[in-house]
Amino acid sequence: MFFGIPDFWIALVYLLCIGSTILCVVYGLVNWNKGMDKEDEEISEAQTWAEEERHVEEKL
Amino acid sequence: MVFQIIVTVIYLLILGWLTYSGYKGTKNASDYLLAGRQIHPIIMALSYGATFISTSAIVGFGGQAGMFGMSLLWLTFxxxxxGVFIAFVFFGKRTRKMGRNLDAHTFPELLGLRFNSRFIQAFAAIVIFIFMPIYTAAVLKGAVNFLSAQFGINYNTTLFFFVILMAVYVSMGGLKxxxxxxxxxxxxxxxxxxxLLIFVYSKLGGMAEAHTRLTDLYRQPEVMEQTQSMAANGFRGWTSMPAFNSPYWWSIVSSIVLGVGIGVLAQPQLAVRFMTVKSNRELNRAVVSGGVFILFATGVAFTVGAxxxxxxxxxTRQTALTASGAGGIDGIIPLFLKTYLPDWFGTVFMLVLLSAAMSxxxxxxxxVGTSFGRDFFEKGLGIRNKSVLLTRAGVLVAIVVTAVLAYVGNEVDATFGMIAQSTSVFFGLCAASFLPTYFASLYIRSVSKVAAISSVVTGAFVSVLWLFFFHGKNATVIGLCVRIFGKNHLFAGTSLEKLSQVDSILIALPISIIVLAVVGLATKRKPGLEQSHIDKCFYGVK
Known part of the structure; x- marks a missing residue:
């Protein structure tokens, strides 16, 4: 009996739901600062510059 | 009533302001289609979750949990x-990188550019344009069911006003x-x-006590009597899985759990969100909030439904399905919320469901609009410089078709559970049509153009064939089989009748995978793609 649930498969899926959520949280936190490579940074910076230039042009 | 109107107006004003802010920041096609590829990870995760979880999940599948019980939690898992971990980590990162390498703006465009095939892009667009309204109608019906119960207005009137509201809302345009x-x-x-979860558990004396009461409920003589026909189909109570290999077991495992649970990996409206962030770091961060959000959104709906x-x-001494009466499966959650929750929470939950539906x-x-405007007309037929106009025309057509389907859907037998069934149909169709090719496009460099085309076409064709002529529940409601062959489905009255309970995803997806593998191996030496093109696709993809 797991929290009032007698069926093995339902108890199992309860644990799997919580377990997979913990997996998502742990994976995200462990890799929080990973995944931004040099090329991504360059493209992002170029886009930010273009955005700022566009704002300046609009104001003018 | 006045409180409800004030809260709704404030909600719509905030929504209007946010949409207008996005509209103001939309300067070009990349902004319109991909929000400029600069979306914050939290916004991306919440947007992914809010798009994924609709009234279909809360009202439709919550109602299914009211009927079948906690076995629906397999879908939450x-x-x-x-839907989050595999999708973000194994599909999302490669989709983002390849999408940027190829300058793809939509899901069909990604597949089309990867295989250098206008046919794949146009065919995927046609599948989306024709079949996605089935899913949108399910989401719309979920919202209208709740609103009509909440305000006591009839279904068709509520449908009319809600469609007008949606038309105004989406016309402001742009993914941002x-x-x-x-x-x-x-x-x-x-x-x-x-x-809602805290309220329900506390009302029933806590988590374990609530589950025990639900388990004991099935032993009540009145319940045994009301669920007699369900027991004959494999039902064994709301805290147990249905009997293995019974009609209910097949319905839950193949249609609801696998149909939607696997189908989510190839949803065009979700895959495009991976292309809206600037690096894989954002996807790593989005996994955290995405996982927690989905647990609460679907886990709560299915637990509360049961x-x-x-x-x-x-x-009332009645089960949820019996109490829902003419409302059927789709009426369980609206009736439960209206009857047993405090009035003020009814207003709050109205916003929850409005949010779920509108997002x-x-x-x-x-x-649907981008499939129509960009993928089919601009890229497929080569009609230039009218992409945004045609996209808006596509959106308008989709809204009208959706409204008609939601109107017709209300006439369908209430025991069919139209909302969950329609969702499952679209998700299963996407899985069979796109998933093998989508996976191959991201992971298998040598897969040929012919193999990709064969798999996509076969998956769509077998899915539609199975839905219309072989799957008992769907073929009966569609009614084409009975008109042509004089029986509800082609397995009726044969020794293979058991197969009519199997959802199309378990038939069409394996066939689509086999076709991709066989044709892929046969054409391995003639992939139909330049090596330089493949190198460009996979540049930086790891």
Whole structure:
């Protein structure tokens, strides 16, 4: 009996739901600062510059 | 009533402001289609979650949980594990990188550019344009069911006004505005569902006590009597899986759990969100909030749907399905919320369901519109410089078709569970048509253009064939088989009748995978793609 649930498969899926959520949280936190490579940074910076230039042009 | 109107007006004003802010920041096609590829990870995760979870999940599948019980939680598990973890980590990162390498703006465009095939892009666009309205109608019906119960207005009148509201909302255009408002709606959904879970468990004396009462309920003589026909189909109570290999077991495992749980990996409106962030770091961060959001949104809906039986029985000596009466499966959650929750929470939950419906519908209409305007007309037929105009025309057509389907859907037998069934049909069709090719496009460099085309076409064709002529539940409601062959489905009256319970995803997806593998191996030496093109696709993809 797991929290009032007698069926093995339902108890199992309860644990799997919580377990997979913990997996998502742990994976995200462990890799929080990973995944931004040099090329991504360059493209992002170029886009930010273009955005700022566009704002300046609009104001003018 | 006055409180409800004031809260709704404030909600719509905030939504209008967020959408307008996004609209103002939309300067070019990349902004319109991909929100400028600069979306914040939290906004991306909330937008993904709010688009993924609609009234279909809360009203439609929550109602299914009211009928079948907690076995629906297998779908929650797949939604988190496949829909967030596998989707973001194994599909999302490569989709983002390859999408940028190829300058793809939509899901069909990604597949089309990867295989250098205008046919794949146009065919995928046609599949989306024709079949996505089935899913949008399910989401729309979920919202209208709740609103008509909440305000006591009839279904068709509510449908008319809600469609007008949606048309105004989506006409402001652009994915940036859609994602900003999605994030706002995602926060409302999360808060509302968290409160609902706490309220229901506390009313029933805590988690273990609530589950015990639901387990014991099935032993009550009145319940045994009311669920007699269900027991004959494999039902064994709301805290147990149905009997293995019974009609209910097949319905839950193949249609609801696998159909939607696997189908989520190839949803065009979700895959496009991976291309809206600037690096894989954002996807890593989005996994955290995405997982928690999906647990609360679907886990709560399915748990509360099952536990609603205890409330109904204590009050009326009826199960949820019996109490819902003519409302059928889709009427369980609206009736439960209207009857057993405090009035003020009814208003709050109205916003939760409005958020769930509007966030999903706006994204679906956006996906249908871009399939029509960019993928089919601009890229498929080569009609230039009218992409945004044609996209808006596509959105308008999709809204009208959706409204008609939602109107017709209300006439369908209430025991069919139209909302969940329609969702399952679209998700299963996407899985069979796109998933093998989508996976191969990201992971298998040598897969040929012919193999990709064969797999996509076969998956779609077999899915449609199975739906219309072989799957008992769907073929009976569609009614084409009975008109042509004089029986509800082609297995009727044969020794293979058991197969009519198997959902199309378990037939069409394996066939689509086999076709991809066989044709891929046969054409391995003639992939139909230049090596330089493949190198460009996979540049930086790891």
């Amino acid at each position: 797949l939604n988190i594990f496949a 505005g859609v994602m900003y408002s999605d994030a706002f709606q995602g926060i409302i959904m999360f808060g509302g569902m968290a409160f 536990l609603s039986n205890v409330f109904f029985f204590d009050d 999903t519908l706006s994204s679906l209409f956006h996906a």
